[in-house]
Amino acid sequence: MKRIIEFMDRPDIRKKIRWILIAILIGLVLIDPFMEKHPVLAVERLPAFYAVYGFLSCALIVAVSKIIGKLWLQKREDYYD
Amino acid sequence: MTSFIPPSAVFIAGAFLLPFFKGKLRKFLIILLPVLAFISMHLLPTGNSGLVEFLEYILVFNRVDRLSLVFGNVFIIMAFAGAIYSLHEKDISQVIAAFIYVGSALGAVFAGDYITLYIFWEAMAFSSVYLIAVRKTEKARGASFRYILVHLFGGMLLLAGIILHINATGSIEFNFIGLNGLASYLILLGFAINAAIPPLSAWLTDAYPEATVIGTVFLSAFTTKTAVYTLARAFPGTDILIWAGIIMALYGIVFAILENDMRRILSYSIINQVGFMVVGIGIGTPMALNGAISHAFAHILYKGLLMMSAGAVLYTTGRSKCTELGGLYKSMPITLALCLIGAASISAFPLTSGFVTKSMIADAAAHEGLTTIWMLLTMASAGVFLHAGIKFPYFVFFAKDSGLRPEEPPVNMLIGMGVPAFLCIFIGVFPQSIYQMLPFAVDYVPYTSYHVITQLQLLMFSGLAFFVLLKYLQRTDTITLDTDWFYRRGGQIVVNFVGTPLVYLVNSLSKACYETIPAFLIRFGENPTAAIKIGVDTMGVWADKKMGRTPALKKLVRQKKIYPRSQIKPLSIGAGVAFILFFFIMMFLIILNVI
Structure with a gap:
């Protein structure tokens, strides 16, 4: 167990893991036009819809959360004390 | 028996x-x-x-x-x-x-x-x-x-x-x-x-x-x-539940992203996950109900697992705020591995239980032609990975090293986590094991190349969004206001709003009854005649002022100063008796006259 952790902690290995993840991201988009689709809804037919929609949804969620958090919801920890 | x-x-x-x-x-x-x-x-x-x-x-x-x-x-x-x-x-x-x-x-x-x-x-x-x-x-x-x-x-x-x-x-x-x-x-x-x-x-x-x-x-x-x-059991197919569930799913994500306490993040994530089930119940078709019920089954296991791993961290470190944790992967790798299985399941990665159950709900929405609902559910699915799948393990086990090096929790805790972890993967690999339990016959194939690839696209790009936006997701020492504000802070405000005037009224009443009025009566009793004289003169001064005459102010001030003594010369007893006798005679005459 310890060896695995030390192995993963090596800077060169970390860099490699990052590149592998980026390669997976690119691969998932590249494979999109070639796979057999069986969509139920029309929006699913858009190219790489899930990738784009997933990214945009998260960006939207983070933006909305941050805005209402900063302006309204987030308070100091002793707010109720 | x-x-x-x-x-x-x-x-x-x-x-x-x-x-x-x-x-x-x-x-x-x-x-x-x-x-x-x-x-x-x-x-x-x-x-x-x-x-x-x-x-x-x-x-x-x-x-x-x-x-x-x-x-x-x-x-x-x-x-x-x-x-x-x-x-x-x-x-x-x-x-x-x-x-x-x-x-x-x-x-x-x-x-x-x-x-x-x-x-x-x-x-x-x-x-x-x-x-x-x-x-x-x-x-x-x-x-x-x-x-x-x-x-x-x-x-x-x-x-x-x-x-x-x-x-x-x-x-x-x-x-x-x-x-x-x-x-x-x-x-x-x-x-x-x-x-x-x-x-x-x-x-x-x-x-x-x-x-x-x-x-x-x-x-x-x-x-x-x-x-x-x-x-x-009681409300399948109730339309209002569809929107209630959507609100739950999205609300849970927004609050989980703002929250700092790891177990509170997971608690918001419960609301988010129950939201998916409530949507399924609201749609009410056999497929949607199957989805909701199987998702409840899967959810209990992976949420239990995640709460157990958070509990293990709390048990070994005594801390639960993300701001005080981080870098625990170095000394708690087994806990981390089990936690990641839970995180993958809640995010619905292929080969985990979430993948074979949650997708049934979204598919049921699609089959009913509910495009908006489907879009929002998919958005929520992406958001689940964001807050429960990455945020929780990342900030607790990785991120900035907190310097803590706690040991693994007791063996029984690890075994307790192992049971749901095993089942999360077992259900993900053999979905029939759960499908055959469901109330309606299942006609659903989770593992098609299309479904697997699209799900991976959704999740991996959500993950990309997390790391791109990491700057904005930094942990802060804050709590997040929720509707409990209405009974925690709001309750106080209501108490103040209603209470302050009431307390004032009661205070002034009791002050009048127990202090002002008795004090006046005592003071009055010391010399009633002089007190009445002062009262009459005060009214006289007031009336003079109104009429524009020079009031006899000096006299009044002197009277007040020397009270309870007074300048009124008391009558001698003989004069008093004579006065009373005169009064009686007058009364007698009047009565006689009247009769």
């Missing part, structure tokens, strides 16, 4: 036996009870049994059908895992409360009538609140008070609805209700409070993170999922 022992009775009676045993025997009993309950549940005959006459009604303790069995199964499995997880705990009262709580939840699930349901419903509230209060911190005490108050309120709504319903229909059978009239609205509200549908959800995220390590593990599994069961 033995075949009619309900599993709830095994847990509740067993819980009361626990204090009489010690050491290894007690540990053995703690593990044995869930096993016995499991056996007793599967010995129950299908249909209604355990009938008890009560007043003019017949109570049904065991209503065994496919729907109640799914929940019964997962409840007992989770109780088994939780029991192993809590073996190291020396405070046996926590295990006792947890077992009574599990027994009550099972009782509610197998209840065939409203009266039995209500009794177990309340028993759940009372046994679960102990798991919060027993942590004995100031915060836990406050949270447990608010928790029980909200649940008592919810219980009252449910009871009112049940009484109206029984009055109207004459039957106590607990079955499909649907929305029609006041009784059904009240019952739905009672269920909605336990299902934590916003704005009735703040009790959950307020109380669960304040409970004990073991407490939160048990709490996360039973209350909300019992409510999911009752909703699936």
